[in-house]
Amino acid sequence: xxxxxxxxxxxxxxxxxxxxxxxxxxxxxxxxxxxxxxxxxxxxxxxxxxxxxxxxxxxxxxxxxxxxxxxxxxxxxxxxxxxxxxxxxxxxxxxxxxxxxxxxxxxxxxxxxxxxxxxxxxxxxxxxxxxxxxxxxxxxxxxxxxxxxxxxxxxxxxxxxxxxxxxxxxxxxxxxxxxxxxxxxxxxxxxxxxxxxxxxxxxxxxxxxxxxxxxxxxxxxxxxxxxxxxxxxxxxxxxxxxx
Numbered sequence: 001x002x003x004x005x006x007x008x009x010x011x012x013x014x015x016x017x018x019x020x021x022x023x024x025x026x027x028x029x030x031x032x033x034x035x036x037x038x039x040x041x042x043x044x045x046x047x048x049x050x051x052x053x054x055x056x057x058x059x060x061x062x063x064x065x066x067x068x069x070x071x072x073x074x075x076x077x078x079x080x081x082x083x084x085x086x087x088x089x090x091x092x093x094x095x096x097x098x099x100x101x102x103x104x105x106x107x108x109x110x111x112x113x114x115x116x117x118x119x120x121x122x123x124x125x126x127x128x129x130x131x132x133x134x135x136x137x138x139x140x141x142x143x144x145x146x147x148x149x150x151x152x153x154x155x156x157x158x159x160x161x162x163x164x165x166x167x168x169x170x171x172x173x174x175x176x177x178x179x180x181x182x183x184x185x186x187x188x189x190x191x192x193x194x195x196x197x198x199x200x201x202x203x204x205x206x207x208x209x210x211x212x213x214x215x216x217x218x219x220x221x222x223x224x225x226x227x228x229x230x231x232x233x234x235x236x237x238x239x240x241x242x243x
Contacts, residue, residue, distance in 0.1 A: 017060045017061065018060075020059075020060040020063065020071060020075075021056055021057060021060050024056055024060075024071070024072065024075055025053070025056070027056070027072065027075060027076065027079065028049055028052035028053055028055075028056050028079055029049060029052075030206075031048075031052060031076065031079050031080055031083065032045055032048040032049045032052055032083065033045070033208075034206060034208075035048060035080070035083055036048060043087060047086060048083045048086065048087075050086075051082045051083050051085065051086035052079040052080075052082055052083050054082050055075075055078040055079040055080075055081060055082025055083070056075055056078065056079055058078055058082070059071070059074055059075040059078035059079065060075070063075070097141050097142055100138045100141070100142060101138075101142040101232065103128060104124065104128070104135075104138065104139070104142070104232045105232045105233075105235040105236045106236070107119070107124050107127040107128055108124060108232055108233050108236040109236035109237075110127065111123050111124065111127055112236065112237075118191075118192050118233070119233075121135060121136070121229075136225050139224070139225045139228040139229055139232075140221065140224060140225065140228070142228055142232075183238060184234075184238065187234050187237045187238055188234070190237070191230055191233060191234070194216070194226060195226055195227075195229065195230035195233065196230075197216070198212060198216075198223060198226045198227050198230060199227070199230055201215060202227065209223045209224055209227070210223075
């Protein structure tokens with residue numbers, strides 16, 4: 001290939017790359033707003049968008065259309081991952097929030113192991129030796145805690161290894177990813193019906209907490225509690241995978 005041909009090819013690649021970034025900039029904003037709905041006030045929208053744009057640029061650079069997935073699917077994983085990395089860097093939660101979050105997951109695991117059914121609010125509160133109001137307050141505080149993020153679980157499920165890297169992954173990585181996906185799907189199916197509905201409306205239909213509250217006929221605060229409780233319940237049931 002001549003030098004001139006190489007330059008033309010490089011220009012085409014640059015145009016494709018820049019076009020991908022331009023066309024999917026709105027995807028960054030959509031994911032940022034979606035994440036912001038369950039994060040504390042200390043997390044700024046602009047910070048998420050900035051991190052997401054870096055993720056989008058990286059996605060555009062590394063995307064290979066011959067690997068099977070659409071660019072939007074691949075970019076969405078990269079963008080969300082970049083935002084989560086930004087949140088983890090500026091870990092907002094005091095140690096007490098992390099500690100309480102672990103206590104809730106442990107309590108749910110112990111109760112459900114003993115009773116063979118879903119643990120309800122009153123049982124978890126009693127196990128922890130606190131009132132239901134205190135329990136709900138802890139759920140609210142831990143709603144955006146990086147200790148357990150459902151987005152991170154989805155990210156691991158969808159991208160157990162980077163199928164777009166040049167190096168072929170270890171076959172065992174694919175087996176692990178598939179097994180995790182099966183366990184996650186099963187764990188979600190065993191959640192209480194209302195918690196399943198909250199997750200479906202939030203992640204599949206991309207409704208915010210206020211909109212979900214209108215659908216369920218409950219307050220936005222109650223939706224946040226249900227979402228957080230579902231996350232802790234999944235953490236309890238997927239403990240072997242999440243560490």
